[in-house]
């Protein structure tokens with residue numbers, strides 16, 4: 001039996017959209033968000049965010065130091081990579097600041113220069129040397145934000161007490177809501193456009209800096 005051309009086309013369209021529908025459904029279920037919101041153990045430790053390597057990449061600093069005398073003292077060269085959970089990132093794009101439940105990760109790795117075909121410059125070694133989290137959880141922490149220190153990216157993290165210098169440096173120098181947005185090139189223009197830069201950062205930054 002011969003099908004009229006039109007009904008064959010219609011049948012193809014129906015089958016086709018069904019296949020696409022199933023495919024999209026599968027993509028969606030594969031992407032179903034793994035743990036993004038902060039979660040804690042009964043003793044107050046923070047659970048490690050297992051999929052942070054699939055989060056939004058903000059920047060890598062290399063050998064950043066914040067006091068003149070610290071320069072070149074340690075002899076160890078390190079990259080730090082900063083990631084933020086995708087929902088917080090979307091919130092920042094919309095508002096220029098961080099929503100409640102934001103989780104930011106700082107991951108430190110040795111900077112190596114000898115390896116494979118490399119002749120100059122640095123690349124990142126495979127082991128994670130340092131792992132810290134800055135989390136905004138307004139109902140849980142008196143100052144809204146807290147820092148956690150982790151021995152490794154897959155172990156629970158310990159809360160760093162409020163009197164630690166993490167809090168004062170981030171409060172006094174972070175460009176947006178105690179985070180170092182001045183070093184995250186995709187976010188700084190948004191904060192400028194939305195007018196969310198902290199007064200302290202604006203005061204200590206000469207006009208045109210960072211260009």
Ligand code: HEC
Pocket residue numbers: 059060061062064066080081082104105106132133134147148149160164165166167169170178179180181183184
């Ligand atoms: C003297 C200033 C200073 C101190 C003290 C400090 N930080 Fe930071 N922190 C920075 C800077 C600058 C960055 C941006 C790093 C980059 O651009 O790679 C940063 C970034 C971070 C980030 C990425 C998210 C964000 O807030 O921007 C985390 C997490 C973090 N620091 C944790 C800590 C912890 C934990 C401590 C205390 C043990 C600490 N910091 C102490 C200056 C400081």
